[in-house]
Amino acid sequence: MSTEEIIFSLISLTIGMAYGIIAQREQFCFSGGIKDLILFKHTRRTASLIIAITTAIVFTQIFSYIYSVDLTQTRYYLNVNYLFIIIGGAMFGFGMMISDGCSSRHLIKFAQGDMDSLHILISLGIFSFITYTMLGYFSTDIYKNEIISLAQIQKSIEIPIYVMGIILLFLLYKNLKKCRNIFQTWDGFLIGLLITTGWYLTTIIADNYFLTQSKQSLSFVYPLGKIVQYVLSGFTVNILLFSVLAMIGVVIGAFISSKFNKKYSAKYMCDNSQQNPPKLFEKIVGGAFMGIGGILAIGCTVGQGLSGLSTLSFTSLLAIGSIYISAYITALYMKKKNALIACFVFDFEDKK
Secondary structure, X not given: OOHHHHHHHHHHHHHHHHHHHHHHHHOOOHHHHHHHHHHHOOOHHHHHHHHHHHHHHHHHHHHHHHOOOOHHHOOOOEEEEHHHHHHHHHHHXXXXXXXXXXXXXXXXXXXXXXXXXXHHHHHHHHHHHHHHHHHHXXXXXXXXXXXXXXXXXXXXXXXXXXXXXXXXXXXXXXXXXXXXXXXXXXXXXXXXXHHHHHHHHHHHHHHHOOOOOOOOOOOOHHHHHHHHXXXXXXXXXXXXXXXXXXXXXXXXXXXXXXXXXXXHOHHXXXXXXXXXXXXXXXXXXHHHHHHHHHHHOOOOOOHHHHHHHHHOEHHHHHHHHHHHHHHHHHHHHHHHOOOOOOOOOOOOOOOO
């Protein structure tokens, strides 16, 4: 490995570690925000998510302007299939609620000592690998279908930034109880900055080091599939990808943080003996849904919801909308069945 590759790998790991530390410290979580809202009407984690999206968009757009980086040439725009995006998003949203967390959330939970999350991640990775392999192998036959071919778009629409700004400001207004509560969403701000840092690393720094890297930022479904491919290849396939290295960094960072912030470890989980949470097998099936859905939707809650939306791609808005609606409906159904579990309370701290 060259010096340039070592430096690139270390920076990628550091970005992932920073995400892991922040997400473990504050339990930053898409699915958790939905649970908080349905079970307790609490909106802090949802507000953090909105701040993360807003920060990622603002700083990524500033970065792309300064360095003349054309983000419309990324995977969030080119050769996308809107039908796959909607179906994949719906599958991912269902899977993340059944399994109690999206891909990034299970990386954090595994680092905290939750072995159920390891099984879910393995399932997610296997089905991610199978899905992108099968799509590649049967792509000619798949796109012969008239409905699928009609949904295929050569280049997606770019959302005007003022439209996205209005949407996010409205959502922030609905989720912030008081203006000063915005300071309690610092985790979202820092995670948004990490998204922009990922774009900077895989474009400007990678180009300066003459490294072959596609323009990308944080995402966790495809990288899990690449890890499976790496294992199946006998550890011979080159996986020097930013997203894979960052994902490994997330686990390392969350593990380190969990040693100082132990209250979210398995030891302190709530007693759910009076409830009917999904069994491990059901959670593993949820992981499979996330693996398939994340590939069809070209990303997960972080890959599309943060990295994708930071490019202002309509595809990403469609994907995260599909994920969120599916997850919300699934969560409502789970609550009705007494299966929606929350062990901790995440609300704004209104200090006098």
